[in-house]
Structures are given as C-alpha cells and as structure tokens.
Amino acid sequence: MARTQGSRSEITGPLIREKSRKLFARHGYAAVSMRQIASAVGVQAGALYAYTADKQALLFQLLESHMQTLLAAWQDDATADPLTRLERFVRFHIDFSLDHSDAVFLSYMELRNLTPENYRAIAALRGRYEALLEGILRDGIEAGLMRIADRKLASMALIAMLTGVTTWYQEGGRLDRRRIGDIYWSLTRGAVGAD
Amino acid sequence: MARTQGSRSEITGPLIREKSRKLFARHGYAAVSMRQIASAVGVQAGALYAYTADKQALLFQLLESHMQTLLAAWQDDATADPLTRLERFVRFHIDFSLDHSDAVFLSYMELRNLTPENYRAIAALRGRYEALLEGILRDGIEAGLMRIADRKLASMALIAMLTGVTTWYQEGGRLDRRRIGDIYWSLTRGAVGAD
DNA sequence: GTCTATAGGCCGATAGAC
DNA sequence: GTCTATCGGCCTATAGAC
Structure with a gap:
C-alpha cells in the first residue's frame, strides 16, 4: 500500500x-x-x-456521523396509518443495519471507549432515534391499533430485536432480505398487539 | 491492594x-x-x-464457564404447557442476563478476540442454548398454541430482544424486575402469535 | 499533506529467588 | 505461589524536513 x-x-x-x-x-x-x-x-x-486530533476523535467522528446518517435516512410520514409506518420502520431499520453493520456494531460496542462528553453526545442521538419509534407506537395505541404495556421499553426491545439481525445475517444465506423483513415484521406486529 | x-x-x-x-x-x-x-x-x-497460560486462555475460560453456567441454570419441563415454558424462559433469560451482565456483554463483544478454535467452542454452546428456545417454539407450534413464520429466526430475534435489557436496566430504576418480566413476556407472547 | 525519526512509555511473557 | 527484574517489542503522539 x-x-x-x-x-x-x-x-x-x-x-x-x-x-x-x-x-x-x-x-x-x-x-x-x-x-x-x-x-x-x-x-x-x-x-x-x-x-x-487523536485516536479518540477518530472514534467519535465515526459514531457521530453514523448516527446522523441514520437519523437523516429515516423519513416518516406522520399522516399515514401507524401500522404502515411501523412496518416501514422495521424494514428500514433492518436494511440500514445490514448496510452499515460495521458502524452499527461499533455504536453498540465502543460506547465505553468514548470520553464522558462524547458518550453523552452519542447517547442523545440514540435517544432521538428511539423517540421516533416511540412516536409511532404512541400513535398506534391512540388509534386503537396497538396494545403495548410500556412504550419506552417496547421501543428499546424492538430496536434490540431488529438490530440483532446483524449478528447472524450472511449474504447469500438461507433467507434474503425481503423474506427477513417479512419475518421480523410478523414478529413485530404480534409484539405490539396488532394482530 | x-x-x-x-x-x-x-x-x-x-x-x-x-x-x-x-x-x-x-x-x-x-x-x-x-x-x-x-x-x-x-x-x-x-x-x-x-x-x-496467557491472556487469551483467561478470556476463553470466562466465556466458556459463563455459557456452561447458563446452560446448567436453565431447567425446562418438557411435559408442561409450551406457553408456560416460554414464559419461564423469558423470565429466566432476563434474570440471568441481569445477574451476569458483565459476562453477557463479554460473550457478545469479545467473540472476535478468541482464536478460531476457541470461537467455535463458544459458538457451539451458544447454539445449544438457542436450540432450547427453538424446541419450546416447536412444541408450541405443534400444539397449535403459537404461530411463527421461522422458528430459528424467531429464537435468535427473541434472545436478542431479551438480552437487550442489559443495555438500559438500572438497579432502582423506574421498573423492577418482576414488572420488566411482565412487559417482555407480553411482547414475547404477541411475537409468537399466542394472543 | 506526507515523510522520517524519535520521545517516552506500557505491553505480554519469562527467569530465577524465596 | 508469589516476588523482582527484565527482554524485546509495539504503542501514541510530536518535531522538523520537504
């Protein structure tokens, strides 16, 4: 090189x-x-x-730009049906996670190597993303389309479930992305009591 | 010291x-x-x-004994109702993960620092644990109590969701463990189509 | 903007005394 | 089983030339 x-x-x-x-x-x-x-x-x-400036700044830049890219990529339509919005979120989150699996892994695993103020900045961005899902769940509950015991916990639980796809997915494996999205949407729809 | x-x-x-x-x-x-x-x-x-022998052996020993402890701690009753077994699994997995959060985090995050043969050994133990959940889902489907598109994927998705509790749980926080178990069981029951 | 050279320091692991 | 001392090596970050 x-x-x-x-x-x-x-x-x-x-x-x-x-x-x-x-x-x-x-x-x-x-x-x-x-x-x-x-x-x-x-x-x-x-x-x-x-x-x-140093190695720490390099790590922070990677995590920060990843979270900004994620937030910019998600386009919600708050006027649409909450279940349709949720399905779009599920497929979006899976696709984005698989397309950026290295950054996703880093964002979960290297938080502890950030300085305290850098950590707070990333945690705040993560909180904004979780709030986007929570908003969909809130609208779904209010519309009588979903039944959820705790919105905040359900948001974090669903995101953990969806992100988990990065730990086992292999290009060219048994299931293609469309099929994976179908299965996770089915699990999610049931979890939010929309069946 | x-x-x-x-x-x-x-x-x-x-x-x-x-x-x-x-x-x-x-x-x-x-x-x-x-x-x-x-x-x-x-x-x-x-x-x-x-x-x-060296630092690598120390890491391997930690991960291996953690997985063995996990497998030994789970006591299933294959004659019981599949939904009852699943609920027990959900509460067990959450409690065990919170009681061993350092080891849980390590088992997810330091797999890449294992030598190839050490990695295979840990992955095999992890596969055995996933298979235990998959067996419950299989019995639930056969009994007509659950509806799941893909058992293997559902097992991994549920374990990822449940393990995620370690990323946000704080002793003395808004929810106690019993309540957290209730909420995750509600999400799980819906996800497997048992409502 | 990139190079070479280097400062000052910590690393894993081992040898040999007790 | 634990200590002290040490080998050989790699580390981050900086200085100064081009």
Whole structure:
C-alpha cells in the first residue's frame, strides 16, 4: 500500500474513516493501532494526525456521523396509518443495519471507549432515534391499533430485536432480505398487539 | 491492594476471574493489561501466569464457564404447557442476563478476540442454548398454541430482544424486575402469535 | 499533506529467588 | 505461589524536513 509522497486530502480523509471503521469493528478500538490504520490507508502513521486530533476523535467522528446518517435516512410520514409506518420502520431499520453493520456494531460496542462528553453526545442521538419509534407506537395505541404495556421499553426491545439481525445475517444465506423483513415484521406486529 | 508474599491459590484463582471479567467488560479485552488485572487482584503480574497460560486462555475460560453456567441454570419441563415454558424462559433469560451482565456483554463483544478454535467452542454452546428456545417454539407450534413464520429466526430475534435489557436496566430504576418480566413476556407472547 | 525519526512509555511473557 | 527484574517489542503522539 506504500505510495509516493503527495497531497491528496480529498482521498485520504474518507479512506481513514473507511479503514478505521472496518478495523475497529473487526478487532476493537483498543486493539487497533494508528500504525495499522495508516498502513491500510497507505500512509505513514504521522500523516493521520493531519486529519484527526487523536485516536479518540477518530472514534467519535465515526459514531457521530453514523448516527446522523441514520437519523437523516429515516423519513416518516406522520399522516399515514401507524401500522404502515411501523412496518416501514422495521424494514428500514433492518436494511440500514445490514448496510452499515460495521458502524452499527461499533455504536453498540465502543460506547465505553468514548470520553464522558462524547458518550453523552452519542447517547442523545440514540435517544432521538428511539423517540421516533416511540412516536409511532404512541400513535398506534391512540388509534386503537396497538396494545403495548410500556412504550419506552417496547421501543428499546424492538430496536434490540431488529438490530440483532446483524449478528447472524450472511449474504447469500438461507433467507434474503425481503423474506427477513417479512419475518421480523410478523414478529413485530404480534409484539405490539396488532394482530 | 498490595499484600505480603504467600500462597493462597484458593483465593487468587477466583479473584483473577472476577476482576478480569469486570475489567474486560468495562474497558474491553484488548484495552486491559495483565498488570491492571494483577493490580486489582493484589498480586504482581508474573503471578497471574501460575493460573493461566496467557491472556487469551483467561478470556476463553470466562466465556466458556459463563455459557456452561447458563446452560446448567436453565431447567425446562418438557411435559408442561409450551406457553408456560416460554414464559419461564423469558423470565429466566432476563434474570440471568441481569445477574451476569458483565459476562453477557463479554460473550457478545469479545467473540472476535478468541482464536478460531476457541470461537467455535463458544459458538457451539451458544447454539445449544438457542436450540432450547427453538424446541419450546416447536412444541408450541405443534400444539397449535403459537404461530411463527421461522422458528430459528424467531429464537435468535427473541434472545436478542431479551438480552437487550442489559443495555438500559438500572438497579432502582423506574421498573423492577418482576414488572420488566411482565412487559417482555407480553411482547414475547404477541411475537409468537399466542394472543 | 506526507515523510522520517524519535520521545517516552506500557505491553505480554519469562527467569530465577524465596 | 508469589516476588523482582527484565527482554524485546509495539504503542501514541510530536518535531522538523520537504
């Protein structure tokens, strides 16, 4: 990966994020050295510090941009039928999680390696996402379409269930994504008492 | 924690496991040094190697004994009503996960730091546990008490949902364990189509 | 923006004394 | 079983040249 000296910030910046995301997800934040990241990018370790203050800032940037991307990607239609909105959320969450499985894994697993203020920032973004699902459940209950004992707990439980798909899904496995979405939607519909 | 020289294998062994479990869960396997573990135990780093071949063996021992404890703790009654068995499983899994949250977190997060053969051993134990739930679902379906599109997927989805309780539960929080069990059982009963 | 070189420090694991 | 001391190595981050 070694290459000649030169300036290519428009390439190196995204590449640092891509390679560190993959390496952190595979081996863990603490286990990956700046030298390994630099090697994967094709620069020397010192060059990384032109893009990031330190290793911690690199991790935070990965998690923060992941959560922002997630929040931006979800487009709800609050005027639609709550069950239709919930089904869309289920399929969206599964697809997004599988499309960004490294970042999803990081966002769950490396929270403890964030400084306290960085942790609070990510937790707040996560709370916003959970609140989006909770809003759908609230509307569904009010419309008499769902029966749920505790909205907040149900939101977290459903998100944990849906995100879990990343732990076993394999491209080209027994089930394709459409079928997986069908099955999880069936489980979700039952869980919220919509049958 | 420093103490005088002496032989106390019956104390040091369990203490090493207890302290390393806690440190690994809090900071991650790779981030914790043998010196830190030794310091928490109250010995010098070299002394640890009288109990474990290396750091990897220590991690494996923690995960393996956790899975064995889990499998030994679950007592099913295959002659009972499948819905009763499922409810017992839900409450058991939540309680066990909360009682062993450090080990649960480790078992999910440090799998990638196991050598390939150690990984296979843990994955096999995990598969045995999932199969126990799958058996309950199978019996429930055959008895016409449950409606599930895919037993294997439903087992993994339910376990992910239930284990998720460890990410937000706080002792003395809004809900006590009994109430949490009620809510998750309600979600589970709906998810398996038992309403 | 990237390089080389390096500072200052911690790492896992082992040897040998007690 | 535990200690002290240490080997050889890798770590993050910075300095200064180009």
